[in-house]
Amino acid sequence: MQAKRYESELEKHFWFHENAEQIDESISAVRTSFALYDWVRLGQEYPPAMDELLQVRGGLITKLINEEYDRNAFRDLVSINAVLNEDSKTTEIFKLLDSEQPEAANRAFNFAQPALIKDKEYELYVKYVNPQHDFLRMKHSFESGMLSANNSDSNTSRSDFYINSFRNKAATLVAVLVVNDRELEAAEISTLAKEVLDDPQFHEELEDTLAGTVPVPWP
Structure with a gap:
């Protein structure tokens, strides 16, 4: 019974993450904060939930590296890294954009700022400052x-x-x-x-x- 409950909760988290903004854009902040924290808490008790969240993050990284810059994808990546306390992952992807897609990095900078500051990447940070x-x-x-x-x-x-x-x-x-x-x-x-x-x-x-x-x- 416990496993079925966890599985049901995971399905709800995944559905909400994938569909919430299409139904109501006003809940975007909930989707990228409270909902993700709840997902992480579930993952601490039910490892498949954490695996699923990491797969979502992996898909975002692949998309950002291999396709045109997607604002929402980078925002979601930053949010997931933040709730996982892995802001350095945001810095890594931003550095990659900086070296290979500078225009994309310029557009992503607003979301990447907290991670860059936490990682003391001040020289890179100021590159995008006016x-x-x-x-x-x-x-x-x-x-x-x-x-x-x-x-x-x-x-x-x-x-x-x-x-x-x-x-x-x-x-x-x-x-x-x-x-x-x-x-x-x-x-x-x-x-x-x-x-x-x-x-x-x-x-x-x-x-x-x-x-x-x-x-x-x-x-």
């Missing part, structure tokens, strides 16, 4: 997000999300520039970031990044 352009995107995302949060009933939790996201992204950009000997650009971004978010603790964090301290990816 400081002023990237900062303006962060600023726009932060300001539009805060505007939306302020008009929402759950504005406290949402505003905290946008604040923490901006803080981490801006601090990471500054730090990566510093460790790649681009201190002048780092100082410029730091000044701009302080103007966007007037928060003493954030300003202290930026001072740390100007000294070369790279923050841990968030969330």
Whole structure:
């Protein structure tokens, strides 16, 4: 009975992973986070479930290497690697794209950023950075997000999300520039970031990044 229950759960996980977004795109975040964590937990008790998840990952890797770049495939690969605590696998595939498909690597960079930071691949990271352009995107995302949060009933939790996201992204950009000997650009971004978010603790964090301290990816 236990084996049948596990088998049934695995079938549900696989079906959800393969079909959920086609039915409702709004559950994409659940599909690539909570659902995958549940799948991993099942795999810890029922090894065939882990084998199936690894097969899914293997298929994504094959697709990314042998076919044209697929945004959703790379996103799914990053998500699976994250729940397995194997972010280095993301870095490996990104390096392969960087060497063989640079345009694909450019498109994949947004998803690969946390893994590259965790693996201290700062030189590779900065290769895909456009400081002023990237900062303006962060600023726009932060300001539009805060505007939306302020008009929402759950504005406290949402505003905290946008604040923490901006803080981490801006601090990471500054730090990566510093460790790649681009201190002048780092100082410029730091000044701009302080103007966007007037928060003493954030300003202290930026001072740390100007000294070369790279923050841990968030969330």
